[in-house]
Amino acid sequence: MGIEKNPKKSVVDVLKKHPEGLTFQQIAMLMNTNELAISKHILELIREGKIYQRNVGIVRLCYLKGEAEQQSNNKE
Secondary structure, X not given: OOOOOOHHHHHHHHHHHOOOXXXXXXXXXXXXXXXHHHHHHHHHHHHOOOEEEEEXXXXXXXXXXXXXXXXXXXXX
């Protein structure tokens, strides 16, 4: 996939395919780039409220906003 003209859209597309949540590293790997190159875009999406991040043990997983809320509600 790689970083395309719209890397934030690419991050959203990757997360749509993985409702179970992904780490920054997993997102970067699926996008064929490194974590540093994509972290800025992931953080922007978090600030915009499009992505939700939560800690699961020692791992921080990213979800699409709607997906994260559904996952959290299903575990309770």
